[in-house]
Amino acid sequence: MKRIGQVVLLSGSILLGAGMLTPFAGSPVISEASEINMPPVSGFISHDELTRELNQIERTSNGNVEVDVVGYSNHNREIYKATVGSGDKVVLIQSEIHGNEKVGTKALLNMIKKIGKNNSPEMRQLREEVTIVAMPMVNPDGSELNRRGNELNWDEVINQFPQLEGAEPSWNYYTYTNQYWDYASNPGFDVNRDFNPNLNYVPQFEDFPNNSSEPGWFITPEAQTIRDVYKDLQEQFGTVDVFIDLHHQGEYVIDGTDIPVTLSLSSVFVPHPSTPEGEKYSEYADVYNEDFSKQLNVAAYDALQQMGNSPFGNISLYSQDLDLPGTALGSFALNGSGAVLFEVTGQTQSFGQKKMGQLTKAVEEGLYGILNSLATDEVYELDVEDYDKIPLTDR
Ligand SMILES: [Zn+2]
Numbered sequence: 091m092k093r094i095g096q097v098v099l100l101s102g103s104i105l106l107g108a109g110m111l112t113p114f115a116g117s118p119v120i121s122e123a124s125e126i127n128m129p130p131v132s133g134f135i136s137h138d139e140l141t142r143e144l145n146q147i148e149r150t151s152n153g154n155v156e157v158d159v160v161g162y163s164n165h166n167r168e169i170y171k172a173t174v175g176s177g178d179k180v181v182l183i184q185s186e187i188h189g190n191e192k193v194g195t196k197a198l199l200n201m202i203k204k205i206g207k208n209n210s211p212e213m214r215q216l217r218e219e220v221t222i223v224a225m226p227m228v229n230p231d232g233s234e235l236n237r238r239g240n241e242l243n244w245d246e247v248i249n250q251f252p253q254l255e256g257a258e259p260s261w262n263y264y265t266y267t268n269q270y271w272d273y274a275s276n277p278g279f280d281v282n283r284d285f286n287p288n289l290n291y292v293p294q295f296e297d298f299p300n301n302s303s304e305p306g307w308f309i310t311p312e313a314q315t316i317r318d319v320y321k322d323l324q325e326q327f328g329t330v331d332v333f334i335d336l337h338h339q340g341e342y343v344i345d346g347t348d349i350p351v352t353l354s355l356s357s358v359f360v361p362h363p364s365t366p367e368g369e370k371y372s373e374y375a376d377v378y379n380e381d382f383s384k385q386l387n388v389a390a391y392d393a394l395q396q397m398g399n400s401p402f403g404n405i406s407l408y409s410q411d412l413d414l415p416g417t418a419l420g421s422f423a424l425n426g427s428g429a430v431l432f433e434v435t436g437q438t439q440s441f442g443q444k445k446m447g448q449l450t451k452a453v454e455e456g457l458y459g460i461l462n463s464l465a466t467d468e469v470y471e472l473d474v475e476d477y478d479k480i481p482l483t484d485r
């Protein structure tokens with residue numbers, strides 16, 4: 091496998107000079123991936139393109155968009171935050187915490203650009219009422235490899251947290267190899283299981299390896315960065331009103347039909363702290379607000395239904411009855427944020443960039459549904475029970 095990459099690299103350097111070296115040398119896995127026929131993903135955004143686009147959006151926004159580097163991935167790629175609007179309702183939206191789930195990054199860039207530049211009454215109202223903090227591509231190392239996990243091995247974790255010497259690696263540590271990825275020679279973690287509702291948690295030996303219904307540890311620099319942005323916003327605004335996480339899923343149909351799902355939504359990631367099943371979260375019962383999360387989901391759903399009889403209306407609920415406190419959504423919901431999960435159809439390694447335009451548009455419309463209903467306060471009037479009328483996914 092490697093030999094083919096080297097031959098390409100060699101002939102490239104002979105024929106085209108050193109200038110061609112960089113794209114090959116920087117992305118050895120892309121040449122390997124092409125040999126197992128991963129569908130192309132070049133229509134999505136690379137980390138370099140993200141950097142360029144964010145800089146351009148900031149420069150051309152008349153001061154409405156501010157872009158900051160808020161942290162670095164384990165392989166030292168910038169993690170960004172783009173802020174637009176100055177309202178006292180705060181919405182944090184992130185994409186690509188799973189590096190093979192790329193639509194959300196495109197949607198976020200389109201959205202930030204439009205809200206920053208467009209002077210329609212609707213966009214001006216958004217900027218006045220809401221502060222939107224976008225974190226596109228929060229797992230850039232995984233994104234560059236088009237894989238779910240980040241790039242970090244257990245020895246590097248021990249270096250950072252010597253108290254974990256001798257502990258069993260966390261359950262979300264990937265070391266397997268399959269047709270798409272070689273975590274055996276380049277391990278990584280599912281960053282979206284590394285969160286802990288206790289935002290000040292420090293990794294403890296006895297909390298490893300844990301499992302999916304127990305909290306994470308903030309051992310990955312990517313989760314640490316997101317947590318730090320969240321805490322800064324809490325400090326600045328008192329609470330982070332809304333947290334939205336943009337993902338992909340497999341290909342499903344709407345329950346009881348043969349209609350392919352375009353996008354699934356969800357608001358429930360842990361059992362309610364006031365119920366017997368959620369008793370372990372009782373310390374968060376006062377701030378946890380499941381009804382508000384459901385209203386936010388209804389706002390997204392309604393906006394998509396208003397696009398008429400089209401794939402944009404093919405929206406379902408993601409699996410309910412989850413207990414995933416190590417997800418960003420689970421942890422931040424327990425800290426009082428209204429929480430919304432977007433899952434567009436098709437994992438990139440098998441689905442490629444099929445329907446990329448349509449899926450990007452669906453995410454944008456859902457996001458605008460939420461943001462506009464917040465800006466106008468209409469979200470607080472939405473019927474919580476409408477959430478349960480959204481059709482389920484046939485899984
Ligand atoms: Zn995901």
